[in-house]
Amino acid sequence: MAGGLYLVLVIFFGLGTGMVAKIKGSSFLLWFLIGAVLPGLGLIAAILYRYETAELRRQCPQCGRVVMLHDAICTRCGHELEFPETAIEPVDPTLRAGRSATV
Numbered sequence: 574m575a576g577g578l579y580l581v582l583v584i585f586f587g588l589g590t591g592m593v594a595k596i597k598g599s600s601f602l603l604w605f606l607i608g609a610v611l612p613g614l615g616l617i618a619a620i621l622y623r624y625e626t627a628e629l630r631r632q633c634p635q636c637g638r639v640v641m642l643h644d645a646i647c648t649r650c651g652h653e654l655e656f657p658e659t660a661i662e663p664v665d666p667t668l669r670a671g672r673s674a675t676v
């Protein structure tokens with residue numbers, strides 16, 4: 574049954590892609606769907622994708638969304654952000670080299 578085999582393949586790639594994304598600090602569900610819709614290609618994209626966890630971040634004072642340090646405007650609520658005194662460190666400690674938590 575070719576249809577059943579394809580379904581197994583889709584789930585397999587979906588799970589693999591989601592797990593790669595999860596390890597890198599992104600959304601499992603989002604990348605599960607990408608991996609399922611684009612078997613193989615989604616997995617490669619997940620591996621190559623530059624995750625935001627490598628960047629310094631800060632929290633929007635208005636809505637609480639964590640945005641990139643260099644963002645001038647909140648991507649969720651549009652609140653204008655002043656340059657912060659402190660930043661949230663990258664999640665992955667191996668990517669912290671040469672960076673400082675304070676600006």
Ligand SMILES: [Zn+2]
Nearest residue numbers: 633636647650
């Ligand atoms: Zn906001």
